[in-house]
Amino acid sequence: MHTVPLTTPDLLRGALDVERTEHGLLPHRLPARARAQCADPQLAQAESQPSGVRLAFRTRATAVELDTLPTKRLYTGAPPRPDGVYDLLVDGVPHGRATADGGHTLTVDLGTGTTEHRPGTPVTLRFTGLPGREKDVEIWLPHNETTELVALRADAPVAAVPDRGREVWLHHGSSISHGSDAASPTATWPARAALRAGVELVNLGLGGSALLDPFTARAMRDTPADLISVKIGINLVNADLMRLRAFGPAVHGFLDTIREGHPQTPLLVISPLYCPLHEDTPGPAAFDLSALAEGRLGFRATGDPAEVPAGKLTLKVIRAELSRIVGERAADDPHLRHLDGLELYGPADHAELPLPDGLHPDAATHLRIGDRFAELALAPGGLLARTA
Structure with a gap:
């Protein structure tokens, strides 16, 4: 498997900022200057959940692995929330789906407003059976889970997707x-x-x-x-x-x-x-x-x-x-x-x-x-x- 540097230009789309963490990269949907102007934890949680953020690359790979570290939210007294979903598209067409069942957990007590954070470990997602031709691949990150990107691997070289002229x-x-x-x-x-x-x-x-x-x-x-x-x-x-x-x-x-x-x-x-x-x-x-x-x-x-x-x-x-x-x-x-x-x-x-x-x-x-x-x-x- 080829290890793909997550810092490859244009590999990550839909994020306005990327923070380096001890584990990897944390996409943000607001820039650092905006985040510094509001201490609201609701906003911090929302903007760090990568709705619309995706990895996009060009490759002949038939297998791709993504290591992620999600943060799950749990509400005291409420039913468990489903794990966040990762959608893989090939040339814009759905081709695979995965969930990460590990990671950190953040438990919120709705009665008191208190939270408890429990650290977890990264999870490896594996997508296989991709067509062996040259193709555009996108991995859309969970819209409802803060997600740190730890590593990306593929069984063929990966490059940034060329400009398609889309608005x-x-x-x-x-x-x-x-x-x-x-x-x-x-x-x-x-x-x-x-x-x-x-x-x-x-x-x-x-x-x-x-x-x-x-x-x-x-x-x-x-x-x-x-x-x-x-x-x-x-x-x-x-x-x-x-x-x-x-x-x-x-x-x-x-x-x-x-x-x-x-x-x-x-x-x-x-x-x-x-x-x-x-x-x-x-x-x-x-x-x-x-x-x-x-x-x-x-x-x-x-x-x-x-x-x-x-x-x-x-x-x-x-x-x-x-x-x-x-x-x-x-x-x-x-x-x-x-x-x-x-x-x-x-x-x-x-x-x-x-x-x-x-x-x-x-x-x-x-x-x-x-x-x-x-x-x-x-x-x-x-x-x-x-x-x-």
């Missing part, structure tokens, strides 16, 4: 964009849409952390991209982070910052998907302890609808405000567009495919959302199509 799609959103409850890293809705449309994904879907943070906007400003989308709303409600007075200026500031680096790039603002929990009821959201007692994860809204006239945010309020803001800005920004999130997942979809925990879509719904986004936004003539 780079940069997306930011919440845990739904991150891929919560998707079946695998290529089955999160952004990955599904990107693979269908043939674009290169950089996914800044950050579970619990789509909060209009200025450092995220600056990271997007400084990241090369041909197409950009931002999905805004649900985290602002379930975190009860701001009121209507702050929301509008924060959206303007976020978009202004992106535009500093991408003045004419197609930019799509997506409003929230349908979520009965917060359509009319403000946040904050909280874990449903009665659901935990039954061994399942669930959420509830704890805000008071009577406070909406005083400026508390709901999903309906945010949809209306985003539509207004984009409409006003579009007069001076012809490359700015708006997509109502209800077109991706609305009341009729919820009746057929309800949100299992009250907040997040299931695996089948991720595929539906991804397919719809590919058609509405990434297809020729779609919302992210370039105009003269």
